[in-house]
Amino acid sequence: MARIDTHAHLIPPPYRDALRKAGIGEAGGRALPQWSPELALAAMAELDVATAILSVSTPGTTFLPRVADAAALARDLNDYGAALVAGEPDRFGFFATVPMPHVEAATAEAVRALDELRADGVVLLANSAGVYLGQDGQDALFAALDARRAVAFIHPADLPGPAVDGVPPFAADFLLDTTRAAYLLVRNGIRRKYPKIRFILSHAGGFVPYASHRMAVAIMGETGRSPTDSLEDFAGFYFDTALSSSAAALPTLLAFAEPGHITFGSDFPFAPVAGGRLFAAGLETYGLDAADRHAIERSNALRLFPRLGTAAPLPAPSVPQRLRVAAGRQVMRGVARLINAR
Secondary structure (H helix, E strand, O other), rough: OEEEEEEEOOOOHHHHHHHOOOOOOEEEEEEOOOOOOHHHHHHHOOOOOEEEEEEEOOOOOOOOOHHHHHHHHHHHHHHHHHHHHHOOOOOOEEEEEOOOOOOHHHHHHHHHHHHOOOOOOOEOOOOOOEOOEEEEEEEHHHHHHHHHHOEEEOOOOOOOOOOOOOOOOOOOOHHHHHHHHHHHHOOOOHHHOOOOOEEOOHHHHHHHHHHHHHHHHHHHHHOOOOOOHHHHHHHHHHHOOOOOOOOHHHHHHHHHOOOOOOEOOOOOOOOOHHEEEEEHHHOOOOOOOOHHHOOOEEEOOHHHOOHHHHHOOOOOOOHHHHHHHHHHHHHHHHHHHHOOOO
């Protein structure tokens, strides 16, 4: 069985060049890793991934203050992604980058990418230069996505404030960032007003499953809205498993998310292959039955991206490659069992 990875990244040459010119060499407190289509395909083979839906991670276009510059970079990145998918349509998909927080430009690029480039969805940073997804003034973008039944992949960014020494943003801040955006999307009625948008929350939703009841009560105190309605909206997000399929996180996620709303994620290349294999082993050893694990690893994503259901089967790997991958998987399963037994 080959997985569909809904949380994988690309770092196109024009993006790396633009970041370098701006003096940016890291994302989320980690140095930008190497990436190429060939490296991505090699990682996918190690992780048993048939298709990866690629997205540009933080900072996206937010480091460019001029709207025209941000829109031009988004256009270049999406043209690159579309060309990559055209060459390997069964192996890659892409979430289009949009130049938020500039809503008009972001809406125009989302429409172009979805209608002309046939993007599989859009990637939206939880906050763009301090403007959070779900705040007032974003209805034009949401209306365009809703009209197209678009998938919107929400990825965290650095919090709008200084990092804390000793706490790399990717380790904890990213989870809060995603949670803040999810809170606003529920609190401000976006989930109900635009019900056709399928939102995927990164990293098992940050703190959403764990803190959902607390947040629902807070929303009731602010708006008078029924906590039951808010909990329904929180549970109606989709959630990926990137860096999150552990024996500590999976019980809450599985108990909270609506059936069919969990997808596989690796976070490659920001999570190296070894990390991806460790968390994949956590999923493999958790105790799910075959049908439930298949749903997370493939069939739930197929309902979001039905075009992938017609993808040709992958060619069989060579015997040495198959043995090497199988041996590595057994080692990681052993490590996962040791960690989860604590």
